[in-house]
Amino acid sequence: MKIAVVVDSTSYLPDALKEKYDIRTIPLSVVIGDESYKEDEEITPDEFYDRIRNMEELPRTSQPSIGDYILLLETLRREGYTDVVSVHLSSKISGTYQNAIAAGQSVQGIEVHAVDSEVACYVQGFLALYAAQHKDGMELEPLLLELEEMKRKKNTNAYFIVDTLTNLQKGGRLTNAQAMIGSLLKVKPILEFQEAQIVPYEKIRTKKKAMKKVEDVFETEMERHKGKPVTAVVIHSNAEAEAKEWLAALREKHPGVTFRLSYFGPVIGTHLGEGALGLGYTTYEVDTEV
Template identity: 30%
Template sequence: MKKIAWITDTAAQLDEAFIQKHHVHVLPLSVVFDEGSYRESIDLTQKEFYDKLRLAKVSPKTSQPAIGEMLSLYEKLQSEGYDLAIALHLSSGLSGTFESAQSAAEMSDFKVYPIDSKIGSFPMVKMIETGDKLLAEGKGVEEVVATIKEMTAKSHLSFIPSSLNQLHKSGRVSGTQAFLSNILNIKLVITFVDGKTVMKEKVRSNKRAKNTVMDALRADMAKGTVPEVAAIHCNNAADAEIWKNELLQEFPGLKVQVVQLSVCVGVHAGEGTTGLSWVAY
């Protein structure tokens, strides 16, 4: 059997147990504040990020791993006896990480299969989990890559920012829009469509926004198999737990976990954001 490495970035938010079990190599995305750049999960914890975000007068930026960092990792894997790697990265609609991986793969004599997840967070975890299972069953790498690419079209992630303040700071909405949304309790439902985030709904009240996301889940539950859902959040585990319990009341047999989103999402969506994510099989 060939020795195959998994590569991803911190958008997947893998825990240490998963990283060790599946032998995943994680490249950090970075957050750039006025005073400097911080690598996610290395230089900056989730708590430290949100503490800094609350005090920041200028909204931070995000940056992708450098091509040189990718090439160094590929060389390291080759020296460790790996035959090839599958590199699953954050949606190219949000970050240049996937394109950098493609360029790095072309520059390296180590074989790498870069994949655009067309999403982030929980579905990336399921893609690696599924791919590793197929490899263990003896499936060829091309079949595994094809299966993961099929999963990208069946993956869903929608979130509801707590307010539009951070979206305004990051230049995504105007000051007038942010002000009116706070006064009128207008909530945005933002979802991934073909790898890009789009505003799906603008509704009054958080309850209506949540029901919009729930309707999308109900539709997938009705037409296919959704064995697991993630209640996702930006430093708002309490509200994510409430949503988890609501899901379990409606779907008692459903497996639901609470998942913290990458701080790179927090840069734009802001603290307090909640949502749901799943893969329809």
């Protein structure tokens, strides 16, 4: 048995880290006007945010086609892989997980074990990293069971702060009136994943207060996880300076936690908008050093 690990592009793991552990990527796309771009391959986050800033309509997002996934599986089969652990963003917000299953049923000689992370971004990437770092030392079935346990909210969690309501309004998740009122009140929604869906955690006035609320929740959860090898990540939508400042403050408060910096790429950024921040973590030991 030879196991490959695949993750979709919305994990936004650093290329060097994916190369270190031979994690393959299947890209999602954004459609701007009549043009489709594979994120991080055909359009960078900077280019994306520059282009959409003044657009009236949001870009559309597109999951990988079954055909693209089949091509990847055939490549892996030719390289001698017999099994694929394929980790994807939540099935409640994308059909990527379902397409991975469908593609696996179409290719003979290689078995796909799709994992619905029930989350997204670098926090989803924690699962792929764990799989890649343990696939040679564990049997496949115990590894898959570990991933199912790892993704439970008590072990891996995330919170997201939306800085502007514009994208939620453009995407039809808020009415114009709601967006206008929310903007006037400087409302900054905090979102989380529950049962694989993005749901409101709390609505806070001002971003500073929203960040403080997430910090307080994180501190409470860290108290519960004392003694565990926690790895956390600060994520941003084209707000690197602000994210780095937050990261430094969190590191000072939690010296026992390993922190990393990541970003919301075009697909997730389409929905969260520019200036969003996220904080996620896992209590499972993963190597994130590049």
